[in-house]
Amino acid sequence: MAFVFFVPLVPLVGVVLAVRRVREGQRRVRRFAVAALLVGCLMTAAQVTAAAIVVPRLLGLMRRSRAAEGPMALGVMRTQIEVRGPERPLPRGDTGWTPSTPCCKRAERRCANKHSAWGHPIWRVLDFRAYGTRHSFQYRYRSADGEHAVFEARADLDCDGVYSSYQLHVQRRRGALGFSRRVERPYE
Known part of the structure; x- marks a missing residue:
């Protein structure tokens, strides 16, 4: 179960590692790192958006189930x-x-x-x-x-x-x- 908690952090870790590679890497590595950086940012934005939509609905469903x-x-x-x-x-x-x-x-x-x-x-x-x-x-x-x-x-x-x-x-x-x-x- 602890693994599930850290899954949303994976794209953020990818972003941090990509930034490090862009700063210190070779040209070929930089291209890959920039692509990883973009994918990590997009995934993080998607997860934040999904959480903003899902969490209020989940709380509403919990309240209705208690009702x-x-x-x-x-x-x-x-x-x-x-x-x-x-x-x-x-x-x-x-x-x-x-x-x-x-x-x-x-x-x-x-x-x-x-x-x-x-x-x-x-x-x-x-x-x-x-x-x-x-x-x-x-x-x-x-x-x-x-x-x-x-x-x-x-x-x-x-x-x-x-x-x-x-x-x-x-x-x-x-x-x-x-x-x-x-x-x-x-x-x-």
Whole structure:
């Protein structure tokens, strides 16, 4: 793997060696050195241009892949509520944000998925916790009457103080469950 890191430096090394040869070399060697110098400069310029294009796109793709965690969590919560069945009331209460500290303010801008963070009785009743060993979202469940509930997932994916927010609204009515979603700023 270390070799891959140094591959972009190869044209630069060629440029430096070519400059040395041009200064001290014979006529025939100079021509070759000048050609190597031009090729090295062109390759370096091409790599810098490619990096300028690829790096921002890669960072955007990484942010979007982390943003997928929110909708996935809503799907899991919907499944957990459907498994409980429409005949049982929704758990009452408010879990508060879990984990309590935003993931953006932690090391690596991610939260460790500690079992102790999911100790609230509502999380245990719904059998819910974040997926994976590290996650980017905070989660909250609220229900005042057991008939209506809101499950929320939020994250500040680029740590600028603006949150992406995903909400699953659940309504229990006449022996059936109704679901609706609300999304605000999905890639922030």
